[in-house]
Amino acid sequence: MRVLHIGKFYPPFAGGIEHFLADLLPALNRQGVIAAALVHDEQPRRGGQQPLPGDHPPVYRAPCYGRLLYAPVSPAFPFWLNRVIREFQPDLLHLHLPNTSAFWAWMVPAARRLPWVVHWHADVVASAIDRRMALAYRLYRPFEQRLLAASQAIIATSPPYLEASAALAPWRARCHIVPLGLDPARIADPGPAARERAEAGWGRTSAFRILAIGRLTYYKGHDILIRAAAALPDTRVLIVGTGEHRDRLAALIQSLNLNGRVHLPGFQPEADLNALLACCDVLCLPSLERTEAFGLVLLEAMRFGKPVVVSDIPGSGPGWVVSQADHGVPVPPGDP
Template sequence: MRILHLGKFYPPHAGGIERFVAELAAAQRSAGHAVAALVHASPGVATPTRRVDADGVEVHAVPCHGQLLFAPVSPGWAVHFRRLMDEFRPDLLHVHVPNVSAFWLLASRRARRVPWVLHWHADIPADSGQIALRLGYPLYRQFERRLVERADVAVATSHAYAQASVPLRSHARRVAVVPLGMGDAPAPGIAPAWPGAGLRLLAVGRLSYYKGFEILLRALSDVPDASLLLVGAGDGAAGLQATVQALGLQARVRLAGHLDDAALEAAYRACDVFCLPSLDRAEAFGMVLLEAMRAGKPIVASDIPGSGVGTVAGPDNALRVAPGDAGALADAIRTLAESAALRERLGTSGRLRWEREYRIGAVSAAMDAVYRSVCSGHATAG
């Protein structure tokens, strides 16, 4: 089969969705498919690029002139899409959303000739605290609805998210659930040193409001025998550093910024507990949870209603707390600090679940079953 992935970005651009798309594409190549990806170049890159990566995936990056409310500004996307449809001649389009550029498909005759798999990674938060995003959503929703209606199937990453998503609930009969996945870990490099003694906590993610890292800092202030390595970059860095200063945590918190894959893997292996304190459904799944499980580490995570986090971080491999509750988060950290046996049990269970449920090969096989179904139905309809 000839599969064309349509996404926002692609590695080395950092991000959980980007990493998943690349790992899925690589697994599909290993399974014998021809695979290409049409994505945006990193913001500010004005020259299109075309390369074949180490896994044999054709990656076509369209110029991107910045981002508006997290959406790449790429007026030339449609032209590159038409050209790639003629050159690559895909049997199927695998469309990863949110991605405003995907709306161009609604006007494309070429796109109508092949089935679409719409991979629903997350809802757009219509009640976002960002006024521009909240005001712009009604217009976005019109195109979003048409995209869901046109797709042959929508793939959600968990049953919980599919049931909570208003756009998907209206089309529940055409929703399939396939979790995200990842392959084997890279060779570890050298991790940054933890800033203090005691229980080594690790948190990883974009430094944004919904990640709940400020809540984690407040919890840490009540657990003196623990230190935190916080990995990630974003516009919330200055605010978090100010919180560290205000809480007097300078000796126990290190904001490490972005790490390469080798150093990040070393950090996972060196930590005692992984923390995901996210606040709402903007955290739809949590690819970082899979990284922690793969490393055999216990997890403390927010139990977010309507999110896949509670599926991945289950009672067998994680302690879950109410989002935004610093006291409950501190209690969970103390519980794990007091019991090495509990940490070992949760970490081992998580590793086994990753091997059984979230290895990229198993996820790719499940996606193949979705492909076969939609291609058969599309041919019958045609």
């Protein structure tokens, strides 16, 4: 069987869904499923099938001209979808949602002729934090529901998320729960050089080390972690990632006089990220809304035997992940 995955981005873009997809494609190939992916390129002037190491499955990238409310803007995506279907000749489309570009499957005749599986990574949440999302979802929902109606099967990532999802409620009969996984070989034990860089990043401190990893965006709750750090004097906090809230978080750190204990080191290569995980005392996932649907980074921390503290968001997956693994503490969201 030949399966074409439609996603948002792909590594080196840093994100949980992106890392999951990069682990999934080779795993499918090892099981005899010939897989490929069509995603967005972060560079508008690029595009195409860019080489990846070894015998990695093909990844095609359509040019992207920025984002509108967190959604990639890629006018050429339908042309790329048609081209990749013609070149790769898939038997099945595997659509990873949320992703507005997946809606082009309705407009491309070659895509409409194929069966679809929808991988439901998260609802588009009508956010109480970013109220633009509520208006945007009114426009998004009809396309989303039409896509779900045409799907052959829907994959949800945890029981509580499926149970709480209003978007999936009409389609429960075709939903299947398959929790996310990762390739343990990717989460490799760091070498001496990476450990040395991690120790430098932690300031070679003996203080309790709290690590958070994720996009610096509205629903991640990093401001809650920073405020909690103010009440925990013998701690050092690293919040790894990039995003539109970086300046806001930096200003909060400054206002609370935490510059010596809370740091925003930005993007980190995977080897350095693994080393930071290996050298921390605990991983914290302080997200506030159901946009945080699973928390793949929790599995990455557990790979190193690290305990995790997660926001137990009602109707979402992170608290369930921790309870299933019995390897952490769920806490009420939004409470420093």
